[in-house]
Amino acid sequence: MHRGAFTPGRAFVYAVVCLIAAAYLLPFAVVALNSLRTAEEIAQTSMIGWPQSWAFGNYAIAWDKFCVAQTCSGIQPYMANSALVTIPATIISTLLGAVAGYAVSLWRFPGDRWIYGIITIGIFLPQQMRLLPWTIVLRETALTNTLTGLVLIHTIQGLSFTTLFCRNYYVAIPQELMRAARIDGAGFFRIFWRIVLPLSPPILIVTVIWQFTHIWNEFLYGVTFTTGQQQPVTAALISLTAAVADVPQHGVQSAAVMIAALPTLLVYLFGGRYFVRGLTAGAVK
Amino acid sequence: MSTRPATLDTMRRLPEYLVIWVPLLLAAGHLISFALWTIWVSFTPSTLVPVTGWVGLRNYNAVLATRNWNIAFDNLLLFGTAFVLLSLLMGLGLAILLDQRIRGENVLRSIFLYPLALSFVVTGTAWSWLLNPGIGIQKLVNNLGWTSFRFDWLIDRDMAIWTIVIAAVWQSSGFAMALFLAGLRSVDADLVKAAQIDGAGPLRIYRRVILPVLWPITVTVVVIQLQFAITTFDLVRALTGGGPGIATQLPALVVYDFMFQRGLLGRGAAAAVLMLLTLLAVLLPYWAWRYVQHRRASRA
Amino acid sequence: MSALTIRDVSKKFGATEVLKDINLEIGSGEFTVLVGPSGCGKSTLLNIIAGLERQSAGTIRIADRVVNDVAPKDRDIAMVFQSYALYPSMTVRQNITFGMECRNVPRPQRDEAVARVARLLQIEALLERKPAQLSGGQRQRVAMGRALVRDPLLFLFDEPLSNLDAQLRVEMRMEIKQLHQRLGSTMVYVTHDQIEAMTLATRIAVMRQGVVQQFADPETVYNRPANLFVARFMGAPPMNTLPARLEAAPDGTVAVIGDVRLPVPAEAGRWIGREVVLGIRPECIAESTRHFTDTPGAVITMTAPVEMVEPTGAETIVVLRLGNERVLGRVSPDLRHRPGDTAPFTVDTRKVSLFDPTTGDRVV
Numbered sequence: 001m002h003r004g005a006f007t008p009g010r011a012f013v014y015a016v017v018c019l020i021a022a023a024y025l026l027p028f029a030v031v032a033l034n035s036l037r038t039a040e041e042i043a044q045t046s047m048i049g050w051p052q053s054w055a056f057g058n059y060a061i062a063w064d065k066f067c068v069a070q071t072c073s074g075i076q077p078y079m080a081n082s083a084l085v086t087i088p089a090t091i092i093s094t095l096l097g098a099v100a101g102y103a104v105s106l107w108r109f110p111g112d113r114w115i116y117g118i119i120t121i122g123i124f125l126p127q128q129m130r131l132l133p134w135t136i137v138l139r140e141t142a143l144t145n146t147l148t149g150l151v152l153i154h155t156i157q158g159l160s161f162t163t164l165f166c167r168n169y170y171v172a173i174p175q176e177l178m179r180a181a182r183i184d185g186a187g188f189f190r191i192f193w194r195i196v197l198p199l200s201p202p203i204l205i206v207t208v209i210w211q212f213t214h215i216w217n218e219f220l221y222g223v224t225f226t227t228g229q230q231q232p233v234t235a236a237l238i239s240l241t242a243a244v245a246d247v248p249q250h251g252v253q254s255a256a257v258m259i260a261a262l263p264t265l266l267v268y269l270f271g272g273r274y275f276v277r278g279l280t281a282g283a284v285k
Numbered sequence: 286m287s288t289r290p291a292t293l294d295t296m297r298r299l300p301e302y303l304v305i306w307v308p309l310l311l312a313a314g315h316l317i318s319f320a321l322w323t324i325w326v327s328f329t330p331s332t333l334v335p336v337t338g339w340v341g342l343r344n345y346n347a348v349l350a351t352r353n354w355n356i357a358f359d360n361l362l363l364f365g366t367a368f369v370l371l372s373l374l375m376g377l378g379l380a381i382l383l384d385q386r387i388r389g390e391n392v393l394r395s396i397f398l399y400p401l402a403l404s405f406v407v408t409g410t411a412w413s414w415l416l417n418p419g420i421g422i423q424k425l426v427n428n429l430g431w432t433s434f435r436f437d438w439l440i441d442r443d444m445a446i447w448t449i450v451i452a453a454v455w456q457s458s459g460f461a462m463a464l465f466l467a468g469l470r471s472v473d474a475d476l477v478k479a480a481q482i483d484g485a486g487p488l489r490i491y492r493r494v495i496l497p498v499l500w501p502i503t504v505t506v507v508v509i510q511l512q513f514a515i516t517t518f519d520l521v522r523a524l525t526g527g528g529p530g531i532a533t534q535l536p537a538l539v540v541y542d543f544m545f546q547r548g549l550l551g552r553g554a555a556a557a558v559l560m561l562l563t564l565l566a567v568l569l570p571y572w573a574w575r576y577v578q579h580r581r582a583s584r585a
Numbered sequence: 586m587s588a589l590t591i592r593d594v595s596k597k598f599g600a601t602e603v604l605k606d607i608n609l610e611i612g613s614g615e616f617t618v619l620v621g622p623s624g625c626g627k628s629t630l631l632n633i634i635a636g637l638e639r640q641s642a643g644t645i646r647i648a649d650r651v652v653n654d655v656a657p658k659d660r661d662i663a664m665v666f667q668s669y670a671l672y673p674s675m676t677v678r679q680n681i682t683f684g685m686e687c688r689n690v691p692r693p694q695r696d697e698a699v700a701r702v703a704r705l706l707q708i709e710a711l712l713e714r715k716p717a718q719l720s721g722g723q724r725q726r727v728a729m730g731r732a733l734v735r736d737p738l739l740f741l742f743d744e745p746l747s748n749l750d751a752q753l754r755v756e757m758r759m760e761i762k763q764l765h766q767r768l769g770s771t772m773v774y775v776t777h778d779q780i781e782a783m784t785l786a787t788r789i790a791v792m793r794q795g796v797v798q799q800f801a802d803p804e805t806v807y808n809r810p811a812n813l814f815v816a817r818f819m820g821a822p823p824m825n826t827l828p829a830r831l832e833a834a835p836d837g838t839v840a841v842i843g844d845v846r847l848p849v850p851a852e853a854g855r856w857i858g859r860e861v862v863l864g865i866r867p868e869c870i871a872e873s874t875r876h877f878t879d880t881p882g883a884v885i886t887m888t889a890p891v892e893m894v895e896p897t898g899a900e901t902i903v904v905l906r907l908g909n910e911r912v913l914g915r916v917s918p919d920l921r922h923r924p925g926d927t928a929p930f931t932v933d934t935r936k937v938s939l940f941d942p943t944t945g946d947r948v949v
Binding site: 013014020021023024025026027028030045046048097099100103107115118119121122124125127130132133136156159160187217218219220223224234238241253254257264267268272276279280 | 300301304305307308309310311312313315316317318319320322323326335379382383385387393395396397398399400401402403404405406407408410411412413414415417420421422424425428455459460463464467512515516518519522523537540541544545550553554556557558560561564568
């Protein structure tokens with residue numbers, strides 16, 4: 001079984017793998033191709049087909065003209081909403097998680113084990129158990145149907161994962177390093193800034209990518225706590241693609257789906273390694 | 286010798302306490318209070334707004350008596366089993382294939398994993414088009430000349446749940462593959478050499494030496510996939526919307542339906558707690574198993 | 586003036602007592618080595634001296650100041666760690682000056698201090714590198730530099746050489762010794778390696794299960810071990826320990842081991858007629874042509890069967906039967922004994938130790 005030796009058995013392996021890969025690519029390829037086909041062309045044939053005339057105009061329409069529930073602003077305002085929720089929530093939850101992970105992993109204080117144990121529950125507790133309390137919290141703070149409300153939710157909910165990621169990374173920092181720093185006279189903050197944070201880029205990238213992908217892709221909170229022009233793109237996409245009543249607009253809808261998927265897809269293309277590390281790290285707790 | 290972390294005995298300054306405790310209390314406090322609060326609501330007669338009062342298990346009995354919940358739970362059993370088994374098989378198969386030192390492994394791995402980076406709304410929408418008999422695969426085959434071809438599970442009450450299985454397996458089997466592949470690669474090279482010297486052929490080495498390493502990973506994969514199955518919401522919303530009718534309802538949709546569409550907060554909370562209990566039925570044995578494994582490992 | 590006083594210090598982790606009533610008085614300029622097998626509490630004791638862990642009871646005094654409630658940074662100590670504990674993200678220079686940075690020492694002073702230490706340790710060329718770009722020996726030097734730059738009252742070393750390969754370890758050992766001779770500072774050094782303890786220490790504290798077994802200069806620890814544990818722990822190969830019976834002889838006292846009779850020091854007289862454990866170092870048993878001393882009666886010659894031979898190059902270890910007990914001897918490598926031979930050996934009895942078989946404590 002060496003690389004390069006070509007036998008019938010290996011040909012079979014390659015054939016199977018390539019076939020499965022094609023199957024995995026198919027749904028997305030279909031959407032990508034449809035985003036460049038006209039509605040008429042799709043209606044005549046099917047969703048699956050090679051574009052006959054490249055309808056790049058679909059993207060322009062999807063971006064700022066397409067109508068969803070009487071507002072014809074395209075997907076652009078919803079993309080902005082998602083960005084305005086995802087970016088602050090990602091940054092804040094990552095920073096807080098880094099500090100919390102640092103405190104839990106490298107310092108001893110009363111109740112540390114308990115706190116950490118409870119935080120890990122957040123990985124498992126279903127969102128449905130938190131929906132009602134969030135409804136109340138948002139109403140009491142007058143943040144219902146605001147982007148700030150979603151930022152708050154994603155920041156706090158994200159703390160479980162960000163704390164866990166950072167904690168698991170920081171426990172590998174040798175205790176001797178901490179001791180050396182204490183003898184050198186460094187305190188809690190200085191150790192964090194000068195020693196721990198400079199070691200953190202790998203885990204911060206993992207955490208940021210994880211948070212960005214999950215908050216961008218999140219749907220339940222978006223659809224529950226925002227309506228109309230305040231919705232993030234995932235929630236808007238459902239109403240947009242469901243608007244098939246009058247004339248089917250599959251070309252433009254596909255373009256909208258492509259646009260909505262693009263940010264996380266780009267993150268995956270450029271940071272796939274870190275994304276997978278987050279996936280497996282989340283699994284082996 | 287002693288590797289206990291340092292104590293915070295010298296920490297008497299307020300900012301340090303704030304920085305430590307604020308995020309920790311936010312993270313831990315909201316979980317506990319939110320969970321307890323939802324549990325409490327499930328025992329109250331709350332409808333549109335939460336109210337105090339105690340109705341015992343009435344909400345639970347009501348939820349368990351609805352057709353909606355029963356269909357959702359039956360669906361969950363079918364979907365959970367099929368999805369976990371298929372994605373396990375798919376993931377293991379892909380991992381073994383990729384472990385054959387093939388060219389382009391990185392590209393292939395990226396292809397099998399990319400659905401995980403996509404929103405369920407995106408993938409659900411894509412699959413809803415593909416599986417829509419009017420415009421999707423059925424239409425394509427019909428256009429090619431096989432006019433009697435039928436692939437209309439999406440609008441078939443009995444088969445619609447399988448479209449969710451297909452989409453979910455497609456989206457999540459890469460995750461199982463990633464974990465299995467990491468497991469396969471973690472096998473000690475000396476172990477393989479020892480088996481070769483013992484005269485074992487490649488197949489036997491695979492079966493007897495490498496695959497046994499995977500079984501703890503298998504348990505982890507099963508638990509995580511079950512956890513996903515129990516909380517599935519977005520995918521169904523985008524793919525079938527729970528339909529046709531309520532044929533593809535899942536518990537998470539029922540919770541949402543009670544809480545925000547019918548305004549029955551008490552029942553919604555009860556359904557959420559039932560979801561949590563289902564999840565615990567999976568997680569508690571898993572944690573117990575992990576604990577035993579851990580104890581055994583630390584004793585060895 | 587004593588540089589470090591440890592009084593009645595004990596430490597408990599939960600129910601387990603890892604240190605029991607430790608009392609050590611260390612003079613200024615002394616090089617004290619804490620040695621013992623792993624788990625004996627030596628590192629815990631060092632951490633308590635540093636203030637990184639708190640003792641359950643007792644006091645620590647550094648230069649006659651009680652430091653029980655003083656933070657590590659204010660104890661005027663420096664520490665070198667087993668893993669070196671260099672800050673990975675900082676350059677060598679920043680590693681060395683980090684302590685001064687924490688104390689807000691002005692930059693020119695820092696640079697001056699770095700230059701001094703770098704010259705002393707010959708690491709000038711490495712100052713702008715990161716720890717990852719250094720070899721093990723270089724890292725060790727930087728760790729030393731970080732300690733030296735503080736010019737503390739007390740240097741603490743926690744197994745600083747155990748991550749080096751054998752050759753480098755010997756080199757660094759000599760350098761540390763030279764450094765101590767040059768600086769004349771007080772040093773406390775933890776190791777499990779009895780050779781390091783012997784070569785470096787002015788005084789050795791041998792520890793076992795949280796108790797100091799003996800605290801004395803290397804020669805005393807080696808030649809007059811306080812008990813059987815110290816006797817067997819110090820020295821490689823270890824001291825031979827054999828059950829024997831003391832009897833009166835015309836010219837003094839003898840230890841009887843089977844058919845062998847070894848003269849023992851006269852002070853052992855009060856144990857005549859009783860069982861003891863006799864300890865004799867392997868180097869006191871040599872080939873019959875070896876000349877140990879002219880003192881009459883101190884050396885005896887006997888023949889013994891050879892069971893096994895282990896050449897090490899510089900010498901040869903022989904396993905032989907002495908009154909039915911297995912003992913090790915160290916003979917010239919020129920001798921070519923073979924297993925099964927019976928050969929004559931000389932035994933130097935001046936340094937024989939006798940121990941109480943029930944308590945293990947030294948009798949003579």
